[in-house]
Amino acid sequence: MKQLAIILVLGILVYACSSGGKQDSESNSAKTEAQQPSDYDPNRGLGKFDNVDLGDKLDVQMANDGKLIADVKCASCHKYTEDRLVGPGxxxxxxxxxxxxxxxxxxxxxxxxxxxxxxxxxxxxxxxRMPNQNLSDDDARKILEFMRENDGVN
Incomplete structure (x- = not known):
């Protein structure tokens, strides 16, 4: 009897949290638009980086270093292909x-x-949610260079 009560309570909680599965896409898009502040720049994001100079060519050493960092910090959630693991490819x-x-x-x-x-x-x-890996700016730049290499930049 106690197990039935627990299952019933859990079922009610799941139903309540899911809004009964009746959220329409119009209300979802209105919600996300409302959450985007007017000072948010979708091209830049939020943070200290306003301009990242990539240079003319791929920095192969930086990309190699970035792969080593990504293999440790990122690969448990991200594949380097289009396939999703925990996070997107x-x-x-x-x-x-x-x-x-x-x-x-x-x-x-x-x-x-x-x-x-x-x-x-x-x-x-x-x-x-993607966790904050507390990467240095230099490590983040190396990962970006590896991402560029992964996307075929020479």
């Missing part, structure tokens, strides 16, 4: 986002997840 990320946005997201994920409608939508798919 990395293929094409440097084509979809500006370098400043990527650097700001790598070093400052929480405020960006809270304010970027695309990240909020991604969170609904992945169900896990």
């Amino acid at each position: 990395w293929a094409g990320v440097t084509e979809r986002h500006r370098p400043e946005w990527i650097m700001n997201f790598i070093t400052n994920p929480d405020p960006m997840i809270d304010k970027d409608p695309k990240l909020l939508a991604q969170l609904e798919i992945c169900l896990v």
Whole structure:
């Protein structure tokens, strides 16, 4: 009897948290638009990086260092292909986002997840927030260079 009561309470909680499964996409888009402040720049994100100089060519050593860091800090949640693991795959990320946005997201994920409608939508798919890995600016730049290499930049 006690187990039945626990199951019933858990069922009610799940139902209440899910809004009965009756949220429409119109209310979702209105919600994400309302969460995006007027000073949020979707091309730059939130953080200290306003301009990231990538140089003319790929820095191979920096990309190699970035892969080593990513293998330790990122690969448990991200594949380097289009496939999703816990988080989205990395293929094409440097084509979809500006370098400043990527650097700001790598070093400052929480405020960006809270304010970027695309990240909020991604969170609904992945169900896990990207943790702040406390990467240095230099390590984040190396990961960005590896992402560029992963996307075919020479």
